[in-house]
Amino acid sequence: MSKKVLIVDDDPDVRLFTKTVIEELGYEPIEADNGEDGQKRLQENPPDLIILDVLMPRQSGIRLYRVIKTDKKFKNIPVLILSGIAKKSFLRSQKALAEFGDVEVPEPDAYLEKPVDPDQLAEVVKSLLG
Amino acid sequence: MKIRKILFVTKFEQLNFDDLRTLLNLRKADLTNVVFMNVIEREKVAMHRGRGYEKEEEIRLRETANIRFIDWAETLFEEGMEVGVYIVVGHLVPEVIKAAEKEKADLIVIGRSSKGLLERFYSGSDVTELIRRASIPVLVYKDRADSPGGKWIPFKRPLLATDWSPASMKALNYLESLDKVLEKVDVIHVASDKDLKGSSAMEVQKTRKQVRQKLEAICERLEAAGIRARAHVYVGEAVEEIEKAAEECESTMIVMGSSAKPSWIERWLGSVPLAIAEKSIYPTLIVPPDK
Numbered sequence: 001m002s003k004k005v006l007i008v009d010d011d012p013d014v015r016l017f018t019k020t021v022i023e024e025l026g027y028e029p030i031e032a033d034n035g036e037d038g039q040k041r042l043q044e045n046p047p048d049l050i051i052l053d054v055l056m057p058r059q060s061g062i063r064l065y066r067v068i069k070t071d072k073k074f075k076n077i078p079v080l081i082l083s084g085i086a087k088k089s090f091l092r093s094q095k096a097l098a099e100f101g102d103v104e105v106p107e108p109d110a111y112l113e114k115p116v117d118p119d120q121l122a123e124v125v126k127s128l129l130g
Numbered sequence: 131m132k133i134r135k136i137l138f139v140t141k142f143e144q145l146n147f148d149d150l151r152t153l154l155n156l157r158k159a160d161l162t163n164v165v166f167m168n169v170i171e172r173e174k175v176a177m178h179r180g181r182g183y184e185k186e187e188e189i190r191l192r193e194t195a196n197i198r199f200i201d202w203a204e205t206l207f208e209e210g211m212e213v214g215v216y217i218v219v220g221h222l223v224p225e226v227i228k229a230a231e232k233e234k235a236d237l238i239v240i241g242r243s244s245k246g247l248l249e250r251f252y253s254g255s256d257v258t259e260l261i262r263r264a265s266i267p268v269l270v271y272k273d274r275a276d277s278p279g280g281k282w283i284p285f286k287r288p289l290l291a292t293d294w295s296p297a298s299m300k301a302l303n304y305l306e307s308l309d310k311v312l313e314k315v316d317v318i319h320v321a322s323d324k325d326l327k328g329s330s331a332m333e334v335q336k337t338r339k340q341v342r343q344k345l346e347a348i349c350e351r352l353e354a355a356g357i358r359a360r361a362h363v364y365v366g367e368a369v370e371e372i373e374k375a376a377e378e379c380e381s382t383m384i385v386m387g388s389s390a391k392p393s394w395i396e397r398w399l400g401s402v403p404l405a406i407a408e409k410s411i412y413p414t415l416i417v418p419p420d421k
Contacts, residue, residue: 010215055203057165057214058232062207084196089204096210 006047008038010056035059054083069105078109135163137235145241165214168195284383284413297387297419309356316379
Protein backbone atom coordinates (compact mmCIF):
# COMPACT_ATOMS: atom_id res chain seq x y z
CA MET A 1 0.00 0.00 0.00
CA SER A 2 1.43 3.37 -0.99
CA LYS A 3 2.18 6.02 1.58
CA LYS A 4 -0.29 8.89 1.96
CA VAL A 5 0.58 12.57 1.76
CA LEU A 6 -1.86 15.20 2.99
CA ILE A 7 -1.54 18.47 1.01
CA VAL A 8 -3.13 21.48 2.74
CA ASP A 9 -3.11 24.60 0.56
CA ASP A 10 -5.79 27.06 -0.50
CA ASP A 11 -4.23 27.69 -3.91
CA PRO A 12 -5.58 25.14 -6.42
CA ASP A 13 -2.55 25.62 -8.71
CA VAL A 14 -0.15 24.78 -5.88
CA ARG A 15 -2.26 21.75 -4.90
CA LEU A 16 -2.19 20.49 -8.49
CA PHE A 17 1.57 21.02 -8.73
CA THR A 18 2.24 19.26 -5.42
CA LYS A 19 -0.21 16.46 -6.18
CA THR A 20 1.54 15.77 -9.49
CA VAL A 21 4.95 15.53 -7.78
CA ILE A 22 3.52 13.20 -5.10
CA GLU A 23 1.83 10.93 -7.65
CA GLU A 24 4.97 10.73 -9.76
CA LEU A 25 6.83 9.53 -6.69
CA GLY A 26 4.24 6.78 -6.30
CA TYR A 27 2.55 8.14 -3.19
CA GLU A 28 -1.14 8.80 -2.62
CA PRO A 29 -2.13 12.48 -2.28
CA ILE A 30 -5.01 13.67 -0.09
CA GLU A 31 -6.06 17.29 -0.60
CA ALA A 32 -7.51 19.98 1.67
CA ASP A 33 -8.04 23.63 0.78
CA ASN A 34 -7.91 25.26 4.23
CA GLY A 35 -6.70 24.58 7.75
CA GLU A 36 -10.05 23.39 9.09
CA ASP A 37 -10.54 20.96 6.23
CA GLY A 38 -6.92 19.83 6.66
CA GLN A 39 -7.57 19.00 10.31
CA LYS A 40 -10.69 17.04 9.34
CA ARG A 41 -8.83 15.00 6.72
CA LEU A 42 -6.01 14.37 9.17
CA GLN A 43 -8.42 12.89 11.68
CA GLU A 44 -10.35 10.84 9.12
CA ASN A 45 -7.33 9.42 7.39
CA PRO A 46 -3.98 9.99 9.14
CA PRO A 47 -1.26 10.42 6.49
CA ASP A 48 2.45 9.55 6.47
CA LEU A 49 3.48 13.10 5.59
CA ILE A 50 1.78 16.51 5.72
CA ILE A 51 2.64 19.30 3.27
CA LEU A 52 1.26 22.44 4.82
CA ASP A 53 0.76 26.00 3.59
CA VAL A 54 0.69 28.80 6.21
CA LEU A 55 -1.51 31.65 5.01
CA MET A 56 -4.97 30.17 4.35
CA PRO A 57 -8.58 30.94 5.16
CA ARG A 58 -10.33 29.16 8.03
CA GLN A 59 -7.39 28.34 10.26
CA SER A 60 -3.84 29.11 9.23
CA GLY A 61 -1.02 26.61 8.91
CA ILE A 62 0.47 28.12 12.07
CA ARG A 63 -2.52 26.89 14.08
CA LEU A 64 -2.85 23.57 12.29
CA TYR A 65 0.85 22.91 12.84
CA ARG A 66 0.32 23.41 16.58
CA VAL A 67 -2.67 21.07 16.51
CA ILE A 68 -0.54 18.39 14.81
CA LYS A 69 2.47 18.77 17.07
CA THR A 70 0.51 18.80 20.32
CA ASP A 71 -1.65 15.76 19.57
CA LYS A 72 -0.01 12.50 20.53
CA LYS A 73 -1.76 10.70 17.64
CA PHE A 74 -0.22 12.99 15.04
CA LYS A 75 2.89 14.56 16.51
CA ASN A 76 5.23 12.03 14.93
CA ILE A 77 3.92 12.61 11.40
CA PRO A 78 6.59 14.62 9.55
CA VAL A 79 5.49 18.07 8.37
CA LEU A 80 6.88 19.94 5.40
CA ILE A 81 5.87 23.59 5.38
CA LEU A 82 5.50 24.89 1.83
CA SER A 83 4.63 28.57 1.97
CA GLY A 84 5.23 32.11 0.78
CA ILE A 85 5.63 33.07 4.44
CA ALA A 86 9.30 33.21 5.41
CA LYS A 87 10.61 30.46 7.71
CA LYS A 88 11.87 33.13 10.09
CA SER A 89 8.35 34.53 10.49
CA PHE A 90 6.90 31.05 11.01
CA LEU A 91 9.39 30.30 13.77
CA ARG A 92 8.90 33.71 15.38
CA SER A 93 5.14 33.24 15.38
CA GLN A 94 5.46 29.89 17.14
CA LYS A 95 7.74 31.51 19.68
CA ALA A 96 5.29 34.40 20.19
CA LEU A 97 2.39 31.97 20.71
CA ALA A 98 4.44 30.04 23.24
CA GLU A 99 5.14 33.32 25.06
CA PHE A 100 1.39 34.06 25.10
CA GLY A 101 0.86 30.85 27.03
CA ASP A 102 0.63 28.19 24.35
CA VAL A 103 2.94 25.19 24.58
CA GLU A 104 6.24 25.10 22.74
CA VAL A 105 6.33 23.02 19.58
CA PRO A 106 9.35 21.68 17.67
CA GLU A 107 10.52 23.17 14.38
CA PRO A 108 8.98 21.64 11.26
CA ASP A 109 10.79 18.70 9.69
CA ALA A 110 11.37 20.70 6.52
CA TYR A 111 10.55 24.19 5.25
CA LEU A 112 10.41 25.28 1.63
CA GLU A 113 9.52 28.79 0.52
CA LYS A 114 7.32 29.11 -2.57
CA PRO A 115 7.85 28.90 -5.46
CA VAL A 116 9.63 25.60 -5.33
CA ASP A 117 11.35 23.52 -7.99
CA PRO A 118 9.64 20.09 -8.54
CA ASP A 119 12.93 18.19 -8.17
CA GLN A 120 13.69 19.95 -4.91
CA LEU A 121 10.20 19.18 -3.59
CA ALA A 122 10.48 15.53 -4.68
CA GLU A 123 13.86 15.24 -2.98
CA VAL A 124 12.58 16.58 0.34
CA VAL A 125 9.43 14.42 0.22
CA LYS A 126 11.49 11.28 -0.47
CA SER A 127 13.88 12.06 2.38
CA LEU A 128 10.97 12.62 4.83
CA LEU A 129 9.19 9.43 3.84
CA GLY A 130 12.35 7.39 4.06
CA MET B 131 -20.42 40.44 22.12
CA LYS B 132 -16.69 40.25 21.66
CA ILE B 133 -14.42 41.23 18.79
CA ARG B 134 -12.21 38.19 18.31
CA LYS B 135 -11.92 38.16 14.55
CA ILE B 136 -11.79 41.06 12.06
CA LEU B 137 -12.45 40.71 8.35
CA PHE B 138 -10.30 43.48 6.83
CA VAL B 139 -11.46 44.25 3.29
CA THR B 140 -8.97 46.24 1.27
CA LYS B 141 -8.23 47.44 -2.21
CA PHE B 142 -4.79 48.62 -1.05
CA GLU B 143 -5.04 52.10 -2.57
CA GLN B 144 -5.65 53.69 0.83
CA LEU B 145 -6.88 51.19 3.40
CA ASN B 146 -3.54 49.81 4.37
CA PHE B 147 -1.56 48.04 7.04
CA ASP B 148 -1.10 51.33 8.90
CA ASP B 149 -4.87 51.60 9.15
CA LEU B 150 -5.13 48.07 10.48
CA ARG B 151 -2.52 48.96 13.09
CA THR B 152 -4.91 51.56 14.52
CA LEU B 153 -7.36 48.75 15.30
CA LEU B 154 -4.89 46.49 17.01
CA ASN B 155 -5.53 48.06 20.41
CA LEU B 156 -8.49 45.64 20.31
CA ARG B 157 -5.96 42.98 21.25
CA LYS B 158 -6.18 44.35 24.79
CA ALA B 159 -9.73 43.01 24.70
CA ASP B 160 -10.31 39.83 22.72
CA LEU B 161 -8.90 40.29 19.22
CA THR B 162 -6.71 37.36 18.17
CA ASN B 163 -7.45 36.94 14.51
CA VAL B 164 -7.36 39.08 11.36
CA VAL B 165 -8.58 37.86 7.98
CA PHE B 166 -7.44 39.88 4.97
CA MET B 167 -9.68 40.08 1.97
CA ASN B 168 -9.21 41.49 -1.51
CA VAL B 169 -12.03 41.25 -4.02
CA ILE B 170 -10.94 41.53 -7.65
CA GLU B 171 -13.88 43.03 -9.46
CA ARG B 172 -15.21 40.66 -12.05
CA GLU B 173 -15.37 43.43 -14.64
CA LYS B 174 -11.57 43.78 -14.51
CA VAL B 175 -11.00 40.24 -15.75
CA ALA B 176 -14.32 39.47 -17.41
CA MET B 177 -14.79 38.29 -20.98
CA HIS B 178 -14.06 41.08 -23.44
CA ARG B 179 -14.87 40.92 -27.11
CA GLY B 180 -11.76 39.77 -28.94
CA ARG B 181 -9.77 39.17 -25.75
CA GLY B 182 -11.75 36.48 -23.94
CA TYR B 183 -11.36 35.89 -20.21
CA GLU B 184 -8.26 37.68 -19.04
CA LYS B 185 -6.65 34.92 -17.02
CA GLU B 186 -3.24 36.58 -17.07
CA GLU B 187 -4.69 39.76 -15.63
CA GLU B 188 -6.43 37.74 -12.92
CA ILE B 189 -3.13 36.04 -12.02
CA ARG B 190 -1.35 39.39 -11.93
CA LEU B 191 -3.96 40.94 -9.64
CA ARG B 192 -4.09 37.88 -7.39
CA GLU B 193 -0.33 37.74 -7.01
CA THR B 194 -0.06 41.47 -6.37
CA ALA B 195 -2.59 41.10 -3.53
CA ASN B 196 -0.88 37.96 -2.30
CA ILE B 197 2.51 39.66 -2.04
CA ARG B 198 1.01 42.46 0.07
CA PHE B 199 -0.90 40.08 2.30
CA ILE B 200 2.14 37.84 2.87
CA ASP B 201 4.08 40.86 4.05
CA TRP B 202 1.28 41.98 6.40
CA ALA B 203 0.66 38.45 7.62
CA GLU B 204 4.32 37.89 8.48
CA THR B 205 4.23 40.91 10.76
CA LEU B 206 1.06 39.79 12.53
CA PHE B 207 2.13 36.15 12.78
CA GLU B 208 5.35 37.27 14.42
CA GLU B 209 3.25 39.13 17.01
CA GLY B 210 1.43 35.90 17.83
CA MET B 211 -1.77 36.67 15.91
CA GLU B 212 -3.75 34.29 13.76
CA VAL B 213 -4.12 35.46 10.15
CA GLY B 214 -6.22 34.27 7.22
CA VAL B 215 -6.59 35.47 3.66
CA TYR B 216 -9.16 35.61 0.86
CA ILE B 217 -8.35 36.81 -2.65
CA VAL B 218 -11.39 36.25 -4.80
CA VAL B 219 -12.83 37.34 -8.12
CA GLY B 220 -16.43 38.48 -7.93
CA HIS B 221 -18.76 41.17 -6.68
CA LEU B 222 -17.70 42.90 -3.49
CA VAL B 223 -20.79 42.70 -1.30
CA PRO B 224 -21.78 39.03 -1.74
CA GLU B 225 -18.16 37.92 -1.51
CA VAL B 226 -17.58 39.86 1.72
CA ILE B 227 -20.81 38.54 3.25
CA LYS B 228 -19.86 34.99 2.27
CA ALA B 229 -16.33 35.28 3.74
CA ALA B 230 -17.64 36.87 6.96
CA GLU B 231 -20.04 33.94 7.41
CA LYS B 232 -17.44 31.28 6.62
CA GLU B 233 -14.94 32.85 8.99
CA LYS B 234 -17.53 33.64 11.69
CA ALA B 235 -16.01 37.14 11.83
CA ASP B 236 -17.13 39.58 14.52
CA LEU B 237 -16.42 42.80 12.61
CA ILE B 238 -16.06 43.79 8.96
CA VAL B 239 -13.70 46.71 8.27
CA ILE B 240 -14.01 48.48 4.95
CA GLY B 241 -12.50 51.75 3.73
CA ARG B 242 -14.28 54.82 2.60
CA SER B 243 -12.46 58.07 1.99
CA SER B 244 -14.13 61.27 3.06
CA LYS B 245 -12.18 63.24 0.48
CA GLY B 246 -14.35 63.05 -2.58
CA LEU B 247 -15.80 60.81 -5.20
CA LEU B 248 -12.65 60.22 -7.16
CA GLU B 249 -10.64 59.19 -4.15
CA ARG B 250 -13.14 56.83 -2.60
CA PHE B 251 -12.03 53.28 -1.86
CA TYR B 252 -15.36 51.71 -2.62
CA SER B 253 -18.38 53.24 -4.18
CA GLY B 254 -21.04 54.55 -1.85
CA SER B 255 -23.49 51.99 -3.08
CA ASP B 256 -21.16 49.09 -2.22
CA VAL B 257 -20.58 50.28 1.33
CA THR B 258 -24.27 51.10 1.80
CA GLU B 259 -25.29 47.72 0.45
CA LEU B 260 -22.79 45.96 2.69
CA ILE B 261 -24.16 47.73 5.77
CA ARG B 262 -27.69 46.79 4.73
CA ARG B 263 -26.89 43.14 4.21
CA ALA B 264 -24.32 42.40 6.90
CA SER B 265 -25.48 40.55 9.98
CA ILE B 266 -22.39 41.63 11.93
CA PRO B 267 -21.09 45.16 12.68
CA VAL B 268 -19.37 47.05 9.87
CA LEU B 269 -16.66 49.63 10.53
CA VAL B 270 -16.44 52.12 7.70
CA TYR B 271 -12.88 53.35 8.04
CA LYS B 272 -12.03 56.94 7.05
CA ASP B 273 -8.86 58.86 6.50
CA ARG B 274 -8.25 61.85 8.73
CA ALA B 275 -9.22 64.73 6.52
CA ASP B 276 -8.07 67.26 9.15
CA SER B 277 -4.54 65.91 9.32
CA PRO B 278 -3.04 64.48 6.15
CA GLY B 279 -1.34 61.19 6.87
CA GLY B 280 -2.76 61.24 10.40
CA LYS B 281 -4.77 58.28 11.63
CA TRP B 282 -7.84 57.87 13.76
CA ILE B 283 -7.64 55.30 16.51
CA PRO B 284 -11.30 54.37 16.23
CA PHE B 285 -11.65 52.30 19.39
CA LYS B 286 -10.46 55.04 21.73
CA ARG B 287 -13.12 57.71 22.29
CA PRO B 288 -16.26 56.62 20.42
CA LEU B 289 -19.43 58.63 20.24
CA LEU B 290 -22.48 56.41 20.68
CA ALA B 291 -25.46 57.98 18.94
CA THR B 292 -28.59 56.32 20.24
CA ASP B 293 -32.28 56.38 19.41
CA TRP B 294 -33.01 53.55 21.90
CA SER B 295 -33.72 51.13 19.05
CA PRO B 296 -32.78 47.44 19.52
CA ALA B 297 -29.78 47.95 17.23
CA SER B 298 -28.66 50.99 19.28
CA MET B 299 -28.84 48.90 22.43
CA LYS B 300 -26.86 46.17 20.70
CA ALA B 301 -24.23 48.78 19.84
CA LEU B 302 -24.08 49.58 23.55
CA ASN B 303 -23.52 45.89 24.38
CA TYR B 304 -20.74 45.88 21.83
CA LEU B 305 -18.95 48.81 23.51
CA GLU B 306 -19.47 47.41 27.01
CA SER B 307 -17.15 44.51 26.21
CA LEU B 308 -14.31 46.90 25.34
CA ASP B 309 -13.48 48.28 28.78
CA LYS B 310 -9.78 47.48 28.39
CA VAL B 311 -9.63 49.42 25.12
CA LEU B 312 -11.86 52.48 25.37
CA GLU B 313 -10.79 55.68 27.09
CA LYS B 314 -14.22 57.25 27.17
CA VAL B 315 -17.62 57.00 25.51
CA ASP B 316 -19.79 60.03 24.76
CA VAL B 317 -23.44 59.08 24.49
CA ILE B 318 -25.70 61.33 22.48
CA HIS B 319 -29.33 61.51 21.46
CA VAL B 320 -30.48 64.03 18.89
CA ALA B 321 -33.97 65.29 19.58
CA SER B 322 -35.73 66.78 16.60
CA ASP B 323 -37.29 70.23 16.80
CA LYS B 324 -40.63 68.47 16.57
CA ASP B 325 -39.87 66.43 19.73
CA LEU B 326 -39.35 69.65 21.67
CA LYS B 327 -42.46 71.42 20.49
CA GLY B 328 -44.61 72.11 23.50
CA SER B 329 -47.01 74.66 24.77
CA SER B 330 -44.52 75.91 27.38
CA ALA B 331 -40.82 76.09 28.18
CA MET B 332 -41.55 73.77 31.08
CA GLU B 333 -42.82 71.07 28.75
CA VAL B 334 -39.72 71.37 26.54
CA GLN B 335 -37.48 71.12 29.61
CA LYS B 336 -39.43 68.07 30.75
CA THR B 337 -38.76 66.31 27.45
CA ARG B 338 -35.07 67.23 27.66
CA LYS B 339 -34.89 65.89 31.20
CA GLN B 340 -36.50 62.60 30.21
CA VAL B 341 -34.05 62.12 27.34
CA ARG B 342 -31.17 63.02 29.60
CA GLN B 343 -32.28 60.46 32.20
CA LYS B 344 -32.37 57.73 29.58
CA LEU B 345 -28.89 58.70 28.42
CA GLU B 346 -27.63 58.71 32.01
CA ALA B 347 -28.92 55.16 32.41
CA ILE B 348 -26.75 54.15 29.45
CA CYS B 349 -23.76 55.96 30.93
CA GLU B 350 -24.29 54.14 34.22
CA ARG B 351 -24.18 50.82 32.39
CA LEU B 352 -20.90 51.81 30.74
CA GLU B 353 -19.43 53.08 34.02
CA ALA B 354 -20.42 49.80 35.66
CA ALA B 355 -18.42 48.05 32.92
CA GLY B 356 -15.42 50.23 33.81
CA ILE B 357 -15.76 52.74 30.96
CA ARG B 358 -15.91 56.50 31.52
CA ALA B 359 -19.06 57.87 29.87
CA ARG B 360 -20.83 61.20 29.42
CA ALA B 361 -24.34 62.00 28.20
CA HIS B 362 -25.24 64.77 25.75
CA VAL B 363 -28.55 65.94 24.32
CA TYR B 364 -28.47 67.71 20.96
CA VAL B 365 -31.35 69.21 19.06
CA GLY B 366 -31.79 69.50 15.33
CA GLU B 367 -31.16 67.52 12.18
CA ALA B 368 -29.66 64.16 13.22
CA VAL B 369 -26.83 63.78 10.68
CA GLU B 370 -25.52 67.31 11.21
CA GLU B 371 -25.83 67.21 14.99
CA ILE B 372 -24.08 63.85 15.34
CA GLU B 373 -21.18 65.17 13.28
CA LYS B 374 -21.08 68.32 15.40
CA ALA B 375 -21.12 66.27 18.61
CA ALA B 376 -18.27 64.07 17.36
CA GLU B 377 -16.20 67.17 16.74
CA GLU B 378 -17.03 68.77 20.10
CA CYS B 379 -16.33 65.56 22.02
CA GLU B 380 -13.10 64.95 20.07
CA SER B 381 -14.44 61.54 19.18
CA THR B 382 -12.45 59.00 17.22
CA MET B 383 -15.43 57.08 15.84
CA ILE B 384 -19.21 57.31 15.58
CA VAL B 385 -21.12 54.21 16.70
CA MET B 386 -24.74 53.64 15.74
CA GLY B 387 -27.26 50.87 15.43
CA SER B 388 -28.46 50.38 11.89
CA SER B 389 -32.07 50.79 11.02
CA ALA B 390 -34.33 47.75 11.07
CA LYS B 391 -36.51 49.34 8.39
CA PRO B 392 -36.94 47.43 5.14
CA SER B 393 -34.46 48.68 2.55
CA TRP B 394 -37.17 50.10 0.27
CA ILE B 395 -38.40 52.31 3.11
CA GLU B 396 -34.83 53.40 3.83
CA ARG B 397 -34.34 54.27 0.19
CA TRP B 398 -37.51 56.32 0.28
CA LEU B 399 -37.15 58.04 3.67
CA GLY B 400 -33.39 57.96 4.06
CA SER B 401 -31.42 56.49 6.92
CA VAL B 402 -29.34 58.39 9.46
CA PRO B 403 -26.78 55.56 9.99
CA LEU B 404 -26.25 55.16 6.25
CA ALA B 405 -25.92 58.92 5.77
CA ILE B 406 -23.34 59.10 8.58
CA ALA B 407 -21.41 56.14 7.15
CA GLU B 408 -21.45 57.84 3.78
CA LYS B 409 -20.77 61.48 4.69
CA SER B 410 -19.10 61.72 8.07
CA ILE B 411 -15.40 62.46 8.32
CA TYR B 412 -15.22 60.03 11.26
CA PRO B 413 -14.84 56.27 11.11
CA THR B 414 -18.33 54.89 11.58
CA LEU B 415 -19.27 51.63 13.25
CA ILE B 416 -22.73 50.42 12.29
CA VAL B 417 -24.20 47.64 14.39
CA PRO B 418 -27.12 45.73 12.86
CA PRO B 419 -30.15 44.56 14.82
CA ASP B 420 -30.52 40.85 15.48
CA LYS B 421 -31.84 39.21 12.35
